[in-house]
Amino acid sequence: MAQEYKLILKHADEAGYTPDIECYLRHGGYDTLKKAFAFQTKTLAEGKTQTPQEQLRQEVMTSGLRGRGGAGFSCGLKWSFVDRKSGKPIYLICNADESEPGTFKDRQIIHKDPHQLIEGMIISCFANDVKLAYIYIRGEMPEGAKILNAALKEARAKGFLGKNILGSGFDCEIHVHRGAGAYICGEETGLIESLEGKRPYPRIKPPYFPAVLGLWMCPTIVNNVETLCNVKHIVAMGGAEFAKLGTPNNTGTRIVSLSGHVKKPGYYEIEVGKATLRELIEDSKFGGGLRDGRKLKAIIPGGSSSKVLKAGEKFKLKKKDAEGKDILVETDMLDLPYDFDSLAQAGTMSGSSAIIVMDDSVDIVGALANLSEFYAHESCGQCTPCREGSLWMNKTLHRLTHGEGRAQDADYLVKIADNIPGGRTICAFGEACSWPVQSFLAKFKDDFVAKGKADEERRAKETSEPKKLEVAHH
Amino acid sequence: MSFQATPELEAEVNELISHYPVKRAASLMVLHAIQEKFGWISSDAVQWTAKKLELQPINVFEILTFYPMLRQEPQGKYAIKVCRTLSCALGGAYELHHHFCEKLGLDAHKHGPQTTKDGKFTVEFVECLASCGTAPVMMVGEKFYEGVSHKKADEIVAGCK
Ligand SMILES: Cc1cc2nc3c(=O)[nH]c(=O)nc-3n(C[C@H](O)[C@H](O)[C@H](O)COP(=O)(O)O)c2cc1C
Ligand code: SF4
Numbered sequence: 206m207a208q209e210y211k212l213i214l215k216h217a218d219e220a221g222y223t224p225d226i227e228c229y230l231r232h233g234g235y236d237t238l239k240k241a242f243a244f245q246t247k248t249l250a251e252g253k254t255q256t257p258q259e260q261l262r263q264e265v266m267t268s269g270l271r272g273r274g275g276a277g278f279s280c281g282l283k284w285s286f287v288d289r290k291s292g293k294p295i296y297l298i299c300n301a302d303e304s305e306p307g308t309f310k311d312r313q314i315i316h317k318d319p320h321q322l323i324e325g326m327i328i329s330c331f332a333n334d335v336k337l338a339y340i341y342i343r344g345e346m347p348e349g350a351k352i353l354n355a356a357l358k359e360a361r362a363k364g365f366l367g368k369n370i371l372g373s374g375f376d377c378e379i380h381v382h383r384g385a386g387a388y389i390c391g392e393e394t395g396l397i398e399s400l401e402g403k404r405p406y407p408r409i410k411p412p413y414f415p416a417v418l419g420l421w422m423c424p425t426i427v428n429n430v431e432t433l434c435n436v437k438h439i440v441a442m443g444g445a446e447f448a449k450l451g452t453p454n455n456t457g458t459r460i461v462s463l464s465g466h467v468k469k470p471g472y473y474e475i476e477v478g479k480a481t482l483r484e485l486i487e488d489s490k491f492g493g494g495l496r497d498g499r500k501l502k503a504i505i506p507g508g509s510s511s512k513v514l515k516a517g518e519k520f521k522l523k524k525k526d527a528e529g530k531d532i533l534v535e536t537d538m539l540d541l542p543y544d545f546d547s548l549a550q551a552g553t554m555s556g557s558s559a560i561i562v563m564d565d566s567v568d569i570v571g572a573l574a575n576l577s578e579f580y581a582h583e584s585c586g587q588c589t590p591c592r593e594g595s596l597w598m599n600k601t602l603h604r605l606t607h608g609e610g611r612a613q614d615a616d617y618l619v620k621i622a623d624n625i626p627g628g629r630t631i632c633a634f635g636e637a638c639s640w641p642v643q644s645f646l647a648k649f650k651d652d653f654v655a656k657g658k659a660d661e662e663r664r665a666k667e668t669s670e671p672k673k674l675e676v677a678h679h
Numbered sequence: 680m681s682f683q684a685t686p687e688l689e690a691e692v693n694e695l696i697s698h699y700p701v702k703r704a705a706s707l708m709v710l711h712a713i714q715e716k717f718g719w720i721s722s723d724a725v726q727w728t729a730k731k732l733e734l735q736p737i738n739v740f741e742i743l744t745f746y747p748m749l750r751q752e753p754q755g756k757y758a759i760k761v762c763r764t765l766s767c768a769l770g771g772a773y774e775l776h777h778h779f780c781e782k783l784g785l786d787a788h789k790h791g792p793q794t795t796k797d798g799k800f801t802v803e804f805v806e807c808l809a810s811c812g813t814a815p816v817m818m819v820g821e822k823f824y825e826g827v828s829h830k831k832a833d834e835i836v837a838g839c840k
């Protein structure tokens with residue numbers, strides 16, 4: 206039976222747990238930072254030495270931690286790409302933009318346990334020789350920004366930030382930087398431009414990989430809030446121990462944001478892959494099932510950009526049989542383990558670990574129209590396929606939901622969506638805005654065609670039987 | 680109307696600038712600080728910011744025109760932001776927005792922020808506010824409200840003096 210497993214949110218919702226530093230210290234706060242500072246240079250077999258920083262980075266690599274922001278990229282690998290020979294300063298940015306629709310997990314950490322994030326950041330800074338870091342928090346979280354600023358002030362006062370932290374000789378400072386309502390600031394290179402005080406136009410890769418040419422053209426690490434919190438736990442328990450949590454290649458825990466048509470929407474921390482979508486939606490420990498009398502229609506499993514899953518869909522999932530041979534097992538969409546790899550095998554992704562549940566009361570055309578409006582509003586406008594495509598898709602879906610649809614709109618939408626991704630755009634927003642359209646149309650095409658047809662028939666009737674002119678009688 | 684920076688704002692801005700090795704990086708935070716004090720950002724405020732950060736006014740203007748939260752004209756005393764994205768829409772966000780507009784005499788179908796004639800309220804649809812589990816959600820100024828029923832909406836409006 207699937208259980209919640211609280212690592213990051215261990216204390217956040219405990220009665221009497223407050224976001225101030227005294228409370229954090231009572232719960233062993235900043236002990237892990239002290240542990241990190243206590244690492245000694247190690248002599249390896251061939252006479253080589255390994256610095257404390259290298260050991261810490263090795264722990265993160267060993268832990269198998271994958272980024273919690275959306276792409277699920279190995280954190281250890283990301284850190285290994287950092288250009289440490291350039292002579293330029295290295296920066297770290299915590300991505301607290303949390304703007305992928307459906308996602309509300311970083312908010313919990315920031316509001317309830319800000320020092321956990323700060324400790325994770327200081328350790329990450331120490332491990333990567335970073336002396337200046339920023340927390341980029343979305344503009345619509347003014348309270349979160351205040352909480353973080355207060356926490357940073359407390360940490361400075363206690364000597365966890367500033368010069369020569371705890372006598373380690375290590376200097377580090379962290380500042381809060383607020384966004385102002387643009388989703389594209391969550392994309393790491395858009396975020397960097399925004400932090401530099403410009404429009405958040407994403408940069409093209411290559412050459413602008415943040416690990417080499419990031420903030421002010423210096424090597425930069427961008428990690429999600431939850432990822433950086435995990436670093437603290439990896440150092441506390443050791444990378445190998447952390448890797449025992451979750452499932453192979455999908456280690457640790459994830460905070461799942463569950464919203465839409467379930468009885469108990471909310472955030473639930475689980476070991477990665479140790480609960481299925483069915484358990485997350487139906488189990489009384491999690492979503493508690495659909496509303497009474499309702500049937501499942503669809504699930505968006507990893508934030509609004511992830512491809513939709515249709516109720517009843519089946520997938521061939523790679524598993525090992527008793528002899529350890531790879532076999533394919535037919536799996537219902539609800540029985541997909543909630544992890545990075547299973548959802549990828551089902552052609553979608555766990556993305557920002559945000560599940561949006563839709564029951565049979567939902568008008569699927571309307572749901573896609575809602576998302577398309579989001580993407581049309583949020584495209585930064587640099588790339589023609591994304592700027593025009595997101596607007597055309599939105600316009601088409603708008604007419605389909607306002608009585609002006611056409612039967613061929615379904616095909617038209619697919620044609621537009623297919624022409625956005627595939628290296629035609631600067632950033633992954635291009636993919637992100639076409640995936641919902643592609644997947645909704647692939648799985649629910651009939652709904653879209655029917656809507657367009659009905660509109661056409663209604664309009665044809667209206668033109669053949671012209672409306673009687675209303676004559677006002679006085 | 681010329682923009683007059685108070686000594687307080689001046690001090691706050693100097694502190695913000697000290698957070699970055701490059702002055703320009705402070706611009707978004709400086710505009711936030713100005714908007715917090717004045718409610719919006721006038722072209723004089725843009726000039727002042729540019730001078731303070733050793734930039735051309737266009738450098739400041741281009742971010743003012745990009746970010747949805749930054750205002751180029753005064754808004755109502757109470758800025759109501761209703762989330763309209765999918766999870767909230769499934770939870771009744773459109774009905775909630777309609778309710779506010781109807782109650783305050785605004786057009787629910789019009790795009791963009793709308794301000795009541797008396798300048799008291801600005802109502803606006805915004806995208807996902809990262810609290811989708813308690814839909815529908817909204818903000819009034821910096822205050823956050825979750826699971827907003829129409830009754831709760833009425834109470835919120837009544838509480839805006
Ligand atoms: C359009 C777009 C929006 C994104 N929004 C966010 C976001 O709100 N928060 C976040 O942590 N990552 C977001 N990302 C992912 C970041 O670009 C980046 O991969 C992430 O912050 C890296 O952190 P991680 O490796 O710890 O996951 C977004 C990516 C794209 C393409
Ligand atoms: S893909 Fe879209 S969001 Fe990304 S840079 Fe191009 S226009 Fe901007």
Ligand code: FES
Pocket residue numbers: 306307308762763764765766767768806807808809810811812814816
């Ligand atoms: S959809 Fe409204 S808060 Fe996320």
